[in-house]
Amino acid sequence: MTKILMVCLGNICRSPLAEGILKSKLSSEFKVDSAGTANYHTGSQPDKRSIAVARKHGLDISNLRGRQFTIHDFDTFNFIYVMDESNYQNVINLARNQEDIDKVEMILNLVYPDKNYDVPDPYYGGNQGFENVYNMLDEACSKIADNLS
Numbered sequence: 001m002t003k004i005l006m007v008c009l010g011n012i013c014r015s016p017l018a019e020g021i022l023k024s025k026l027s028s029e030f031k032v033d034s035a036g037t038a039n040y041h042t043g044s045q046p047d048k049r050s051i052a053v054a055r056k057h058g059l060d061i062s063n064l065r066g067r068q069f070t071i072h073d074f075d076t077f078n079f080i081y082v083m084d085e086s087n088y089q090n091v092i093n094l095a096r097n098q099e100d101i102d103k104v105e106m107i108l109n110l111v112y113p114d115k116n117y118d119v120p121d122p123y124y125g126g127n128q129g130f131e132n133v134y135n136m137l138d139e140a141c142s143k144i145a146d147n148l149s
């Protein structure tokens with residue numbers, strides 16, 4: 001089974017959206033999960049604004065709960081997609097070897113190869129930021145799904 005992990009900082013705004021979007025594009029033969037590099041929101045529901053923008057696009061992510069990324073995730077997952085440069089550094093700092101490092105990719109590089117563009121953190125902004133993030137992640141997840149099938 002191919003397993004894909006989405007990673008952001010808090011695991012309440014960007015990565016739960018990415019998880020919900022990618023799940024909607026793949027069959028149940030794929031495992032999709034998300035995690036945060038920080039532990040502030042362990043056990044929390046996604047941010048209300050992420051739940052709302054997902055719902056607007058027909059997805060229910062309200063049952064997801066935050067958890068922190070751990071070193072064991074390198075063993076579990078085949079692909080680890082991070083939202084921004086800071087997430088990338090935090091995950092790479094835990095990598096044990098080249099195989100771990102090779103699993104990690106900036107998610108927008110699927111759309112803009114090698115550009116290392118960030119999915120901006122929408123936490124301190126308004127609803128439009130969540131809509132923008134949704135659209136970026138939708139495009140990237142379409143590429144991921146195409147590449148896997």
Ligand code: 4NP
Nearest residue numbers: 008009010011012013014123
């Ligand atoms: P996320 O957004 O990394 O997309 O889940 C954030 C959520 C919470 C915080 C920062 C970013 N925070 O500082 O609590």
